[in-house]
């Protein structure tokens with residue numbers, strides 16, 4: 001809260017013509033809701049996924065969240081925009097499958113690139129793609145794949161990733177180093193999806209199996225933010241790669257059922273993720 005207030009005041013201090021108002025607008029918006037009572041694949045695949053932090057989150061302990069500043073919000077929104085662009089092309093091609101939300105009547109239904117709302121007949125441009133929800137209720141895992149493509153060969157999932165210098169620095173520092181910091185060179189040097197993306201994709205494919213609608217291929221669409229160049233990487237389902245991640249999820253869920261907090265697996269004295277949960281949660 002105090003850091004939010006500081007950002008707000010900082011935004012006020014400078015005296016730009018318009019961006020100060022935009023900064024304050026973003027800070028005044030309520031935080032996007034993201035449920036913390038499920039395990040998100042995007043977190044589970046991180047090298048620093050703390051099981052102890054997930055334990056507390058699953059028990060309903062309040063999770064501290066910071067409001068993003070303009071730059072960070074802009075990065076998120078740019079990513080969303082790139083997602084919508086690709087999803088819209090697949091929608092037009094008649095191959096985008098998943099949940100659709102009608103902005104006219106509020107109905108939600110499963111379909112492949114529907115031309116109109118099944119309940120109110122609203123036209124297709126009033127239908128918003130709700131992506132593909134993938135769950136394992138027993139392990140309390142819930143995630144969203146960017147798309148389910150039906151009608152171009154066998155069914156496949158898609159994962160759209162916008163790649164900027166930040167992505168490369170974080171996901172593939174060795175690639176950037178090898179290219180002497182040259183973004184274009186590093187980009188052309190990408191041979192396979194980045195490790196976290198790959199793991200996330202494998203988690204999604206495994207979830208489709210557990211839900212009884214197995215899909216055994218995921219296509220990663222990478223778009224370079226700097227010039228919209230694009231790359232495609234196809235990956236086949238291979239559960240072994242993510243088996244340890246599912247094992248960890250089971251560990252967390254078992255601990256929640258037993259009401260016994262797990263030790264931090266990142267750091268002996270606790271890590272930045274789990275230390276936010278106070279002693280009073282520790283009983």
Ligand SMILES: [Zn+2]
Nearest residue numbers: 102105117120
């Ligand atoms: Zn409708």
Ligand SMILES: [Zn+2]
Nearest residue numbers: 050264271274
């Ligand atoms: Zn921890």
